[in-house]
Amino acid sequence: MAEILLDVKNLRTSFFTHAGEVKAVNDVSFHVNKGEIVAVVGESGCGKSVTQMSVMQLVQSPPGKIVGGEIWFENKDLLKLEKKDMRKVRGSEIAMIFQEPMTSLNPVYTIGNQITEVIRTHQKCSRKEAWDLGIKALETVGIPEPAVRMKSYPFEMSGGMRQRVLIAVAVACHSKLIIADEPTTALDVTTQAQVMELLLNIVKEQGKSMIVVTHNLGLVTRYADRIYVMYAGRVVESGTTKEIMMNPQHPYTKGLMLSVPRLDGPKDEDLIPIEGAPPSLLNFPDKCGFAPRCPFRNEKCDCSCYPPLKDVGMEDHKVACYLFDGGRDE
């Protein structure tokens, strides 16, 4: 059994708005083993980013609030930590890479300034040492002429370079877990390939773990060890990448895979879309969120409470659906 690094249990994060409560993350449990790459997949608004923000406790409050659950990271519950101690965890033990490399860097400071700030916050060292560590970090992420680049501003760099700088910031403090929130969404495909290979190498070489949040199923197939599929604030299916991609059980996962146009797919055939749109989570009742769009729904799906995550039996594969009766359908 692999050692568990991060264990999130029954996490609930809600936003309390004037119109009512939005349960953005509703009873989500997941774990990350040491040295593993875990992917969280879902459409926009499904709660995948808020889940990760909750782990880092970066959800803006008010209106957001972590209502319940436990987040265990190396034998400590992050939710019980003092603010001061949580600051030490952020950046030095868990690092986060955000989606938009344009907006997560400060435009009025140089790259070097921003990297050394992170290093000096978490490690005791002189400015000179921090500067050298920064150069080293830029070198790890494959930026040419790192010493020169330390003095340049974000606007002087391309999108791919900026994303590399953010990765450099994330790896500069030897964090054990990297949370990458849509790390390549804003990038071109060839740059995306470069950035993902880089992340993969860093994770494997330095023995880190990583959570990748994305909506790109192809990216997940290539890089993740395990997948959590989220829909309407809940995990609807989880398992190893191989199991989920080859043998999806939840109607949403199946529908998602059919609706993606494939390079090797046949032409002149209509795609099979999932009808309708994701529900609004405002005052959403405690039942299967996918039921209104589900082609297989029955009475049970509409009236009862939320289906529990059931074991499919193979390689830690779990699914939350009433239609799943224990057998494996092909």
Added chain:
Amino acid sequence: MSNLLVVEHLKMYFPVKTVKGLKKVQKYVKAVDDISFEVEEGKTFGLVGESGCGKTTTGKCVLRVFDPTDGVIQYKGKDIAKASSHALAPIRREIQLIFQDPYGSLDPRQSAKSILREAIVCDFKKHTEEEIENRIHELLDLVELSDEMGDRFPHEMSGGQRQRLGIARALACNPKLIVCDEPVSALDVSIQAQIINLFRKLQKQLGLTYIFIAHDLAVVKHIADKIAVMYLGNVVEIMESEEIYRNPLHPYTKALLSAVPITDYEAERERHRIVLEGEVPSPINAPSGCPFNPRCIYATDECRKNKPNLKDYGNGHMVACFNIKK
């Protein structure tokens, strides 16, 4: 089938002033540098490439949003590249545009009906109130929006619904050619498929011709009949869409294809990937010779000196590369 649109040697240079020492130097961003292609009536022509490759600029030249520096754009046999705005007026209605961001391209202070009404009445002909109402109903029906959606404002709609409204607005003038600039890239995957199917349905129903601009190869391959791959303002390969997966010839197309992750687990894990080094050079200081030569693993001295032209390798599969064996 006849060609609805023929583009020949289209060039679009944007002047920029750079400072060198104390001197100002006039330089040009060669956003589109001598490209030619044909679009058949009733078909879909796909333009793919990374950001900054000139695909949107090409679309905007066809729409005459930009005045091209040089070249010929023949629409129905008439050159519109240099046509006056007066001569363009009737053609403007026949060539329409669908934008990437369905939120930014809709007026937030107008209801869906009023957005459509504006597009219907802009031909300065007389319309009775009943005609307009019927037409709005017809358009909403075409894009599969219910009538009650007509009274909503853009902020009350989901992304997919907004994009449908954007399509309805483009259809309001009975266009022949629609330039679709990344119409699905801002949408969620499950919504993307709905919109792609809608595009195909409308094409069959109304006999539309599309120029489909996108960076997602799988989407373009699915919807287009012919695909042009662009790199740094040049078309490097034009082929039937089936060919792009089966038989890509240009090294850049190959690299682009292998960079796109696919969802087939076993195929993906076994696939050999070409990860390109470096980045797209700035179009102000484009490399001499073949635009792709600094990143190409097959580059020879010839590639650095001369720029390859598109050559036919059978079946209308055109490639601009010196190193392709027959």
